[in-house]
Amino acid sequence: MHPFLLSKVNDPAEAITAHAQDPHLAFIAGGTDLIGLMKDRAALPERLLDINGLPDMARIEALPDGGLRIGALARMSDVAVHIEVRRRFPVIAEALLFAASGQLRNMASMGGNIMQRTRCAYFRDENPLPCNKRRPGSGCSALHSLNRNHAIFGWSDACVATNPSDVAVAFAALDANVIVRGPAGERSIPFTDFHRLPGSTPECDNALERGDLIIAIEVPARPEGRASHYLKVRDRQSYEFALVSTAAAIATEHRLLRSVRLALGGVAHKPWRLTAAETALCGVSLDDIAALKSAIATSFRDARPLAHNAFKVELAQRAALRALRTAGERA
Amino acid sequence: MVSTGRPASNTILEASAPDAAAKMAQGAGKKSVRMTVNGQAHTITVEARMTLLDALREELALTGTKKGCDRGECGACTVHIEGRRILSCMTLAVMQDGKHIATIEGLERDGKLHPLQVSFIEHDGFQCGFCTSGQIMSGIAMIEEAKAGWPSAASADVREPFTIADLSDSEIRERMSGNLCRCACYPNIVDAIAETAGKS
Numbered sequence: 031m032h033p034f035l036l037s038k039v040n041d042p043a044e045a046i047t048a049h050a051q052d053p054h055l056a057f058i059a060g061g062t063d064l065i066g067l068m069k070d071r072a073a074l075p076e077r078l079l080d081i082n083g084l085p086d087m088a089r090i091e092a093l094p095d096g097g098l099r100i101g102a103l104a105r106m107s108d109v110a111v112h113i114e115v116r117r118r119f120p121v122i123a124e125a126l127l128f129a130a131s132g133q134l135r136n137m138a139s140m141g142g143n144i145m146q147r148t149r150c151a152y153f154r155d156e157n158p159l160p161c162n163k164r165r166p167g168s169g170c171s172a173l174h175s176l177n178r179n180h181a182i183f184g185w186s187d188a189c190v191a192t193n194p195s196d197v198a199v200a201f202a203a204l205d206a207n208v209i210v211r212g213p214a215g216e217r218s219i220p221f222t223d224f225h226r227l228p229g230s231t232p233e234c235d236n237a238l239e240r241g242d243l244i245i246a247i248e249v250p251a252r253p254e255g256r257a258s259h260y261l262k263v264r265d266r267q268s269y270e271f272a273l274v275s276t277a278a279a280i281a282t283e284h285r286l287l288r289s290v291r292l293a294l295g296g297v298a299h300k301p302w303r304l305t306a307a308e309t310a311l312c313g314v315s316l317d318d319i320a321a322l323k324s325a326i327a328t329s330f331r332d333a334r335p336l337a338h339n340a341f342k343v344e345l346a347q348r349a350a351l352r353a354l355r356t357a358g359e360r361a
Numbered sequence: 362m363v364s365t366g367r368p369a370s371n372t373i374l375e376a377s378a379p380d381a382a383a384k385m386a387q388g389a390g391k392k393s394v395r396m397t398v399n400g401q402a403h404t405i406t407v408e409a410r411m412t413l414l415d416a417l418r419e420e421l422a423l424t425g426t427k428k429g430c431d432r433g434e435c436g437a438c439t440v441h442i443e444g445r446r447i448l449s450c451m452t453l454a455v456m457q458d459g460k461h462i463a464t465i466e467g468l469e470r471d472g473k474l475h476p477l478q479v480s481f482i483e484h485d486g487f488q489c490g491f492c493t494s495g496q497i498m499s500g501i502a503m504i505e506e507a508k509a510g511w512p513s514a515a516s517a518d519v520r521e522p523f524t525i526a527d528l529s530d531s532e533i534r535e536r537m538s539g540n541l542c543r544c545a546c547y548p549n550i551v552d553a554i555a556e557t558a559g560k561s
Contacts (some may be wrong), residue, residue: 035390036409036455062451068431080456111511116519127514131539132503136445263439
């Protein structure tokens with residue numbers, strides 16, 4: 031790794047000011063993504079600010095109204111095994127347990143999880159290749175090369191990368207909020223607006239500005255929370271990023287879908303909500319496979335697969351169907 | 362096409378490769394760290410960029426912890442911090458000030474191996490041995506996680522309580538997936554862990 035300085039901070043206001051004033055400073059919490067990026071020279075901060083000492087930010091609160099407040103410094107494993115997370119929102123616990131490995135889940139913070147950068151091999155390569163996310167204006171190596179793992183929705187000629195977070199897919203489906211504090215005070219960003227599409231500026235992964243510190247992720251009480259499921263499809267059964275994944279959360283009445291929340295991972299630069307399918311699925315019986323399939327298909331009319339990932343269009347629809355049916359067993 | 366014109370907020374791009382940092386004298390960025398390793402207090406003075414793995418191996422001569430991929434992909438560098446299994450290649454030594462760290466060298470008690478070490482020998486849980494210290498450190502902590510009621514991706518229903526009696530072979534395989542073995546001793550590793558978990 032390149033040489034850098036590291037200091038510690040115990041006061042959020044100090045952390046925010048330092049980050050706002052210093053464009054070469056990066057926060058570090060678990061470090062499991064940042065240290066890998068630094069080893070690959072895909073991030074070269076001059077100064078690191080260790081935020082692990084910020085008070086009260088590792089707390090996981092089961093709110094009296096049925097919601098959750100997850101501190102940004104809570105570790106993935108602590109959230110995944112929390113009994114109220116598992117009971118209220120199994121989709122969140124499952125998304126976390128299907129991610130990374132036991133060791134990495136013990137290290138990685140929740141704030142860092144939703145900040146993790148794409149696993150696109152061209153972005154991560156130790157030997158710099160054209161990549162607009164890494165060096166704006168250098169081109170996209172994946173657009174016309176190996177793009178089996180890349181996006182089928184929302185990509186641009188500048189970038190076809192996908193977001194690798196599993197739990198972000200669950201948060202998007204549940205309309206969670208990211209609580210962010212910056213130089214101008216605290217604000218709440220709807221999860222579906224947190225990550226952005228690449229457009230012409232793929233170097234920007236999300237809506238954060240310099241000086242912004244993620245404080246917590248809030249999941250509002252949802253009637254669909256308990257009947258929820260995360261399904262992850264990958265090349266090997268464990269310790270692998272998703273080819274496609276689905277977060278499904280439903281409410282039913284006599285096997286009829288009354289309310290559906292559905293999001294995909296591994297298909298876009300951000301967790302991809304299937305809003306058209308959510309509407310089309312309302313009133314459909316969980317036992318009417320043909321009707322479920324055609325309702326899900328309404329969200330795939332604008333799919334734009336690349337040369338090597340057309341299989342994702344079919345795979346994602348099957349994954350969505352299976353996730354819905356498993357969630358249905360919990361309703 | 363409209364560019365927002367703002368710099369990426371969450372990353373420091375390669376384009377900003379810092380001359381200042383490159384010029385930083387090797388000693389200028391050094392920090393003193395106090396760590397308790399296998400019950401023994403140590404103070405080391407290291408650069409911020411040194412991983413915990415390199416500090417254990419190079420500064421404390423504890424070479425039982427192995428450097429496999431150095432990218433968080435293989436698990437060979439697994440140690441415990443405050444009793445939890447972590448990857449020592451993916452954390453910095455200077456972030457461990459005041460922490461308790463356990464490595465493979467600290468498992469032996471009064472000349473006797475840890476039960477999981479004994480079990481690895483009995484079940485032939487290794488061939489070349491390079492991944493073994495990571496496998497054993499991971500396995501010990503994994504058994505504790507299962508005892509504490511942590512579910513895994515292999516658990517039938519995460520909403521239900523998990524007990525050590527639910528620790529099937531497929532549970533062990535899932536929970537140990539962060540430790541690769543290129544000799545493919547997996548069946549014997551699973552047997553060794555299952556036996557130790559059953560006895561404990």
